[in-house]
Amino acid sequence: MVLFENSIIKLVYEPATDVLEVTYPDLHDYLLPEIKHSISILADHVKSFDVKRLLLDSSRTSVSVGEEESKAISTFLAAELMKTRLQKLARLQSASPAIESSAEKNITHIKQAGMLPFQLQNFESKPEALKWLISNI
Numbered sequence: 001m002v003l004f005e006n007s008i009i010k011l012v013y014e015p016a017t018d019v020l021e022v023t024y025p026d027l028h029d030y031l032l033p034e035i036k037h038s039i040s041i042l043a044d045h046v047k048s049f050d051v052k053r054l055l056l057d058s059s060r061t062s063v064s065v066g067e068e069e070s071k072a073i074s075t076f077l078a079a080e081l082m083k084t085r086l087q088k089l090a091r092l093q094s095a096s097p098a099i100e101s102s103a104e105k106n107i108t109h110i111k112q113a114g115m116l117p118f119q120l121q122n123f124e125s126k127p128e129a130l131k132w133l134i135s136n137i
Contacts, residue, residue, distance in 0.1 A: 008038040017134045020051045024058040027065045043080035052087040053133040059092045074106035078115040086118045090129035093122050
């Protein structure tokens, strides 16, 4: 069921598996304030529905911001999700090596900052990600 949708994100929740799916937004300078607001909405829905499993689809994300802006958005996302009871986050990787390189740097930064109280794994396919998310239910 669709919990929320705007021009930035769409939240699709599957109650039977407790998986919330969201497409990671395109990162453009002019969208950053709206992206932060949408991330807050995402975190509010994770809290409200007590979601334990999140599928973050970055497979089609485009990025036109610098590394600092990208890191700031990733850090903000992690900080918002820390306020929830999320247990697992599966991230679908981008086909772009440049985007993946930036994402890996951001994930390393977030881990070093101690902002990952939940499990995080990257996947190349959605079925693989979903299998991991719903394992050990």
